[in-house]
């Protein structure tokens with residue numbers, strides 16, 4: 001079989017990595033995929049909270065890596081989906097407890113039994129980021145339509161390219177369409193024009209996200225939530241389905257712009 | 270005169286490579302390295318360095334001292350290439366990247382050279398040494414060359430090019446660029462779409478107007494009457 005290891009990362013903090021990981025995990029599990037989500041944000045764990053599994057934690061990622069428990073013992077089964085598991089992060093402050101090769105070994109042990117292994121990253125570009133992407137087959141970069149978040153995403157894409165993990169696919173989170181229409185917020189086109197990578201999903205700002213996360217029921221479980229629907233679409237795209245991105249015109253970045261530029265000049269208009 | 274260099278600094282693809290002698294005394298190495306950097310302080314500042322320590326065992330306190338020495342000069346030590354387990358342990362303890370294969374800087378530096386390599390010295394024209402980068406420079410990326418820099422791709426906001434000679438961007442230039450960084454007022458900057466965050470030529474500096482983006486067109490920037498002017502690139 002062989003799972004696909006998907007790492008969710010961003011550079012800038014607070015843009016929605018954990019929300020994305022939890023929702024994609026649940027959305028994939030709902031479509032009968034076997035899924036493990038791993039919280040690689042050592043010291044600041046919260047994927048367990050967002051997935052409503054906080055009170056079931058006995059062992060964590062560092063316990064597995066340091067041999068204090070078996071891998072199975074640290075895998076917490078989801079309440080609703082029996083084939084969805086969480087491996088929580090440790091609360092220890094020592095981030096050097098985990099290395100990139102630990103992550104590769106850990107995911108290798110899981111690859112045969114699952115369809116997807118989703119890894120939630122810490123913010124930043126330090127060791128935690130390198131741990132989170134070490135095992136990735138595919139990287140999802142979450143950003144918000146803000147100049148600073150896009151700048152950090154660009155940085156991350158550059159680092160991924162340097163590690164031969166790039167360029168990754170982009171999730172644009174917290175888009176407010178009314179503000180985009182008024183020209184007060186970057187549009188998906190503006191963002192892909194700079195980053196020049198494939199956009200795999202656009203998630204609207206949605207008031208339902210925070211209460212859903214607080215109650216441990218990721219918003220995608222709510223059929224009526226727009227953000228939830230966006231996460232379901234991303235999950236299907238990850239499975240290889242061809243779901244069109246609704247309003248966004250495909251934007252090819254540098255080379256397409258080049259040809260546009262030359263097309264323009266030969267018209268001589 | 271000295272037969273073998275105790276410290277060598279070389280531009281490679283992703284920054285600088287500092288190679289140190291395996292036998293020379295540590296204090297001599299650090300003194301020499303500081304002196305070399307201080308000669309061209311502004312050129313090196315902001316660079317990231319890979320240390321090639323070869324077989325030399327570098328204990329943690331020495332490596333920490335070296336890291337601090339570089340940091341005081343605005344240089345980041347981020348990776349260590351070594352064959353010594355002591356050095357690997359020290360690097361890991363300081364959260365630096367390691368590779369325990371002998372570095373092959375020349376192989377990795379396919380497109381990036383500091384422009385003074387000997388392979389260039391017998392090309393036809395004077396002053397045409399330089400580097401070619403065949404991809405988009407993303408935020409955080411800094412490229413330095415004593416010669417010219419040609420980028421086939423974009424230069425994104427947050428990326429930076431510092432060149433002793435000209436800078437040519439076959440794409441959109443929206444990051445920072447400094448041409449003629451050693452004072453050459455004849456240096457030029459060309460781009461297919463010129464909207465740099467900041468553009469410098471020799472000692473002059475300008476920024477892009479805030480106006481809403483017009484249709485991109487190829488432009489060239491140069492110095493005329495002691496200021497930077499931008500004109501259509503013909």
Ligand SMILES: Nc1ncnc2c1ncn2[C@@H]1O[C@H](COP(=O)(O)OP(=O)(O)OP(=O)(O)O)[C@@H](O)[C@H]1O
Nearest residue numbers: 013014015016017018019123174204205206209210
């Ligand atoms: N589409 C959305 N609509 C509304 N709120 C959102 C949306 N996405 C995320 N949020 C909220 O934004 C906050 C940050 O999200 P989240 O914790 O997922 O970010 P993160 O990238 O994991 O942060 P960190 O870098 O701290 O790990 C949370 O309160 C979350 O509920």
Ligand SMILES: [Mg+2]
Nearest residue numbers: 017018041121
């Ligand atoms: Mg998080």
